[in-house]
Amino acid sequence: MNSGSTSQYQQNEAAWSRSEKAIAHKAFDAALERELQEVIREAKQKARQIKEPADLWDLEHYLTQRRKEIDRKYDYRYSQLDLVFGRLLREKWIAEEDLRGLAEDKLQAIRSYAKFFAGTDPA
Amino acid sequence: MNSGSTSQYQQNEAAWSRSEKAIAHKAFDAALERELQEVIREAKQKARQIKEPADLWDLEHYLTQRRKEIDRKYDYRYSQLDLVFGRLLREKWIAEEDLRGLAEDKLQAIRSYAKFFAGTDPA
Numbered sequence: 001m002n003s004g005s006t007s008q009y010q011q012n013e014a015a016w017s018r019s020e021k022a023i024a025h026k027a028f029d030a031a032l033e034r035e036l037q038e039v040i041r042e043a044k045q046k047a048r049q050i051k052e053p054a055d056l057w058d059l060e061h062y063l064t065q066r067r068k069e070i071d072r073k074y075d076y077r078y079s080q081l082d083l084v085f086g087r088l089l090r091e092k093w094i095a096e097e098d099l100r101g102l103a104e105d106k107l108q109a110i111r112s113y114a115k116f117f118a119g120t121d122p123a
Numbered sequence: 124m125n126s127g128s129t130s131q132y133q134q135n136e137a138a139w140s141r142s143e144k145a146i147a148h149k150a151f152d153a154a155l156e157r158e159l160q161e162v163i164r165e166a167k168q169k170a171r172q173i174k175e176p177a178d179l180w181d182l183e184h185y186l187t188q189r190r191k192e193i194d195r196k197y198d199y200r201y202s203q204l205d206l207v208f209g210r211l212l213r214e215k216w217i218a219e220e221d222l223r224g225l226a227e228d229k230l231q232a233i234r235s236y237a238k239f240f241a242g243t244d245p246a
Contacts, residue, residue, distance in 0.1 A: 047169075053159040
């Protein structure tokens with residue numbers, strides 16, 4: 001029935017050249033590693049400051065929230081990558097130079113998403 | 124319909140004298156405080172030893188498990204107190220001397236539960 005048609009996934013993936021995929025993978029992995037290292041740093045600091053039982057459950061809540069947020073944010077699907085990189089750019093987990101080598105239309109889409117996320121920041 | 128009858132709660136509560144309730148409250152609160160201080164100590168140690176992201180989620184899991192276990196265990200209902208103290212005695216969060224002043228039938232029930240929990244310990 002659908003034989004011969006091109007899936008959405010294939011269309012999205014086809015828009016990324018082999019060298020662009022390599023750049024994207026590297027930028028994505030580096031951002032995730034930076035963000036996780038920041039969570040480690042914060043968790044250690046929060047743990048050092050624990051004085052009473054309520055602080056324990058605050059730490060638990062912090063870890064649960066960060067895990068869920070990171071799970072949602074780091075979505076490596078080619079259909080989502082412009083949005084993901086836009087957010088990571090806005091949050092400074094990547095810099096524009098990490099994306100050097102991507103086609104200009106992708107960079108423009110990513111910058112648009114970065115602007116969008118800037119608009120949604122809490123005042 | 125039930126007017127004039129004595130509720131299960133009232134029956135259970137009536138079995139504890141005022142001075143026994145004071146002893147029970149003090150022992151219960153002291154055990155909870157000791158156990159929470161132990162969780163704080165362990166959480167701080169685990170946090171210091173975090174090296175990679177998986178260690179973060181291990182700490183989160185540890186805190187969630189401990190919170191749920193403590194919530195379940197510290198059940199201050201007079202119908203449950205013999206069982207609760209039996210477990211706390213077995214786990215050494217209280218000593219027999221913390222319960223001095225309770226009626227002998229209660230101490231016997233508590234010791235029975237302590238033996239029961241000893242039998243359920245992992246080999």
